[in-house]
Amino acid sequence: MKEHYIDSRFREELAGLEANPPVEAWMAITDALDVKRKKHTKFTLFKTAAALAFLLVATFSFWFVALNEQTPVNEFQIGQAMPVPMQALNFDSFSSSGTRISALNKKQINQHSHSLVASAREDNEHAFRANNTSIAYIPTPGIAALITHMPDVQIPVPASQSKSVITTNHYNYQVDLAASVATARSKKSSISLGIHMAPQYNYRYLTQTSQSLYDDIPFQSLEQQIYSYSAGLSAHVRLSPNWAIQTGLNYNNTGQFIQGIVSYHHPDNISLYSDFQYVLTSLGGVRVHDTYNHFEDIQSTRILTARSMSFNADVDKLNKTTEGITQTFSYIEIPLVLRYHIYRQHIGLEVKGGFSGNYLVRKDVFLGKNMFQSPIGETLGVEQFNFSVIGGFALNLPITSNIMLHVEPTAQLFLHPVVIDGLRVSNAVPYNLSLHTGFSYRF
Amino acid sequence: MFGICLRYAASHDEAQDILQEGFIKVFEKLPSYKGTGSFEGWIRKLFIHTAIEKYRERIYHLPMGEITDHQLSLHHNQAPDMLHTKDILQFIQNLPAQYRLVFNLYALEGYSHKEISKALSISESTSRSNLSRARMLLKEKLNKESELILRVV
Numbered sequence: 387m388k389e390h391y392i393d394s395r396f397r398e399e400l401a402g403l404e405a406n407p408p409v410e411a412w413m414a415i416t417d418a419l420d421v422k423r424k425k426h427t428k429f430t431l432f433k434t435a436a437a438l439a440f441l442l443v444a445t446f447s448f449w450f451v452a453l454n455e456q457t458p459v460n461e462f463q464i465g466q467a468m469p470v471p472m473q474a475l476n477f478d479s480f481s482s483s484g485t486r487i488s489a490l491n492k493k494q495i496n497q498h499s500h501s502l503v504a505s506a507r508e509d510n511e512h513a514f515r516a517n518n519t520s521i522a523y524i525p526t527p528g529i530a531a532l533i534t535h536m537p538d539v540q541i542p543v544p545a546s547q548s549k550s551v552i553t554t555n556h557y558n559y560q561v562d563l564a565a566s567v568a569t570a571r572s573k574k575s576s577i578s579l580g581i582h583m584a585p586q587y588n589y590r591y592l593t594q595t596s597q598s599l600y601d602d603i604p605f606q607s608l609e610q611q612i613y614s615y616s617a618g619l620s621a622h623v624r625l626s627p628n629w630a631i632q633t634g635l636n637y638n639n640t641g642q643f644i645q646g647i648v649s650y651h652h653p654d655n656i657s658l659y660s661d662f663q664y665v666l667t668s669l670g671g672v673r674v675h676d677t678y679n680h681f682e683d684i685q686s687t688r689i690l691t692a693r694s695m696s697f698n699a700d701v702d703k704l705n706k707t708t709e710g711i712t713q714t715f716s717y718i719e720i721p722l723v724l725r726y727h728i729y730r731q732h733i734g735l736e737v738k739g740g741f742s743g744n745y746l747v748r749k750d751v752f753l754g755k756n757m758f759q760s761p762i763g764e765t766l767g768v769e770q771f772n773f774s775v776i777g778g779f780a781l782n783l784p785i786t787s788n789i790m791l792h793v794e795p796t797a798q799l800f801l802h803p804v805v806i807d808g809l810r811v812s813n814a815v816p817y818n819l820s821l822h823t824g825f826s827y828r829f
Numbered sequence: 830m831f832g833i834c835l836r837y838a839a840s841h842d843e844a845q846d847i848l849q850e851g852f853i854k855v856f857e858k859l860p861s862y863k864g865t866g867s868f869e870g871w872i873r874k875l876f877i878h879t880a881i882e883k884y885r886e887r888i889y890h891l892p893m894g895e896i897t898d899h900q901l902s903l904h905h906n907q908a909p910d911m912l913h914t915k916d917i918l919q920f921i922q923n924l925p926a927q928y929r930l931v932f933n934l935y936a937l938e939g940y941s942h943k944e945i946s947k948a949l950s951i952s953e954s955t956s957r958s959n960l961s962r963a964r965m966l967l968k969e970k971l972n973k974e975s976e977l978i979l980r981v982v
Binding site for chain 1: 831832834835836844845849852853856882885886913920921932935937950967968971
């Protein structure tokens with residue numbers, strides 16, 4: 387094709403165009419770069435401070451846990467063979483016929499050391515301790531129990547056995563107790579209630595665009611992950627020493643950030659439109675009901691509506707306010723998760739897996755990345771009810787005998803696209819990765 | 830690079846703005862330069878992209894109306910042989926922004942209408958129409974100036 391002579395004329399004329407920018411232009415560039423560098427430094431400092439804070443908390447937690455482990459009496463010593471001064475026993479005190487009694491005062495117990503004693507106490511309380519490892523008492527007539535320094539562990543021992551076992555074969559008795567501790571603990575902690583909060587990474591994966599009309603829109607590069615949170619209450623029921631089932635109620639925020647959408651706003655807060663604007667995303671169409679913002683798509687053709695601006699005077703006053711919008715989906719979820727203990731010493735490690743029924747309660751869209759402002763719109767055509775699968779690990783750290791700290795890296799994948807077929811432009815399936823952190827209380 | 834900025838800008842000040850933002854982009858994106866193409870070409874693309882962004886930011890300030898003589902005024906006190914780069918540049922700078930952008934991209938940078946339509950989020954037919962209007966305006970102005978120069982001579 388022959389080149390237009392105007393094109394060639396201008397190209398030739400401007401080929402040798404060289405111009406030196408004024409000095410103040412270089413100064414402005416230097417200043418702008420300095421500002422950016424300072425911002426970067428501030429962000430780096432923030433990250434360093436956050437990392438230090440995390441390390442401090444982690445160190446403190448482990449130190450606290452370790453300190454608890456160092457108490458004079460340790461349940462895991464029960465199974466060990468220990469020389470016991472049998473002559474210190476006073477078995478007459480086991481002939482109890484009293485009513486239920488309270489647990490022994492721990493301080494009093496710990497004052498005894500390296501001896502096996504049995505004593506009759508007030509209110510028909512009978513106790514013995516062996517080598518500073520265990521304490522038994524008789525809470526009800528004819529039943530002996532063993533408690534350790536862990537107040538949640540009380541092991542009933544039939545009275546018929548206790549006397550003979552303790553007197554005749556103390557070593558074997560202790561071995562049996564070691565096995566009984568786990569059983570007793572699992573029985574005692576069959577139900578626990580917890581609360582958790584989770585910082586969360588949210589995104590979606592795209593399989594393919596379902597309508598060729600939108601093939602030219604590179605959703606993958608125009609959308610980004612967001613960071614949000616989830617929080618909730620949970621209930622655990624221990625089914626066996628290793629298996630537990632968990633349910634609860636969660637509030638979960640997922641979504642994505644839409645790049646390349648620039649917002650303009652009138653400085654006098656004047657409404658610019660009388661109708662709506664629409665932004666097409668891989669997770670459905672966003673209807674912007676805030677008429678104070680005018681949006682421009684600077685990287686593709688995702689703004690669908692050909693609307694007219696109702697405000698025309700002083701249009702040159704419009705200010706660019708922010709770039710991008712955040713699309714969120716808030717669910718109330720009821721999970722059903724199975725947990726299996728794969729490691730249990732003082733710290734427990736579980737794997738977990740299950741699913742969740744999710745009910746959509748909000749589908750807000752926000753300006754920029756600030757999800758604490760008022761929403762400017764909502765996503766249309768979103769499924770009200772959804773299912774997701776959940777998987778992950780749980781690290782359980784006992785803080786006290788009843789309170790447990792949980793740190794649980796968790797992944798959640800929605801089982802089907804959140805947008806209904808009529809408005810779906812692509813097969814976008816949201817997922818999130820989170821770190822559930824919380825406490826539970828065992829009853 | 831300032832020459833490129835001048836071509837895409839309506840004024841010297843706007844060209845400075847593009848230069849500033851362009852250089853900041855260069856510093857920010859330097860780590861992403863993979864060395865596959867020429868460095869100058871890479872920087873040039875960044876500056877063109879900056880100019881396009883600038884155009885978008887100012888899109889509401891720009892009238893779509895007809896170009897006027899005032900907009901295309903030339904230095905009439907010049908000698909006939911002084912119709913030089915500076916004047917040619919001013920012709921381009923005085924074009925309405927949407928025409929200037931398309932003319933720059935197509936005629937001077939060698940972009941296709943398809944590429945322009947993608948970069949500016951306009952249809953290919955709009956790109957073609959903007960180009961032909963830009964050419965027409967430039968041609969008119971060149972003819973007008975030639976007549977003026979001949980009369981002065």
